[in-house]
Amino acid sequence: MSNNSNDTIFIGKKPLMTYVTSTIVQLATKPSVTIKARGLTTSTAIDVSQIVLKKTKPAFEISNVSINSESLVSTDGRNRDVSAIEITIARKNS
Incomplete structure (x- = not known):
């Protein structure tokens, strides 16, 4: 899998729904798309x-x-651990 920003x-x-639409549009032309999030946006x-x-x-x-x-590094200069998730959606092999 390539990790191009495209x-x-x-x-x-x-x-x-903005992200849902973007993902579906990308999947129309690409074999797979990776959804990345960190912190509070992981559930999204x-x-x-x-x-x-x-x-x-x-x-x-x-x-x-x-x-x-x-x-x-947070705005107050302290190190913080933030959860991150990457979900790859790919075309099924038939």
Whole structure:
């Protein structure tokens, strides 16, 4: 799997359906798309992946899920561990 920014959706503060639409548009031309999120947006990434799978059933599946922690420096200069998730959705092999 390539990790080009073209096949990666970064979850932020936009409405949920914005990310669902972006993911479906990317999947129309790419074999797989990775949804990435960290911190409070991890639950949004999970919601996006599940909505995409339900809307595109049975053409796509979750091919990989990676959960980890990233160490970031906060605005007050302290190190903080932040949860991160990567969900890869790929075309099913028939």
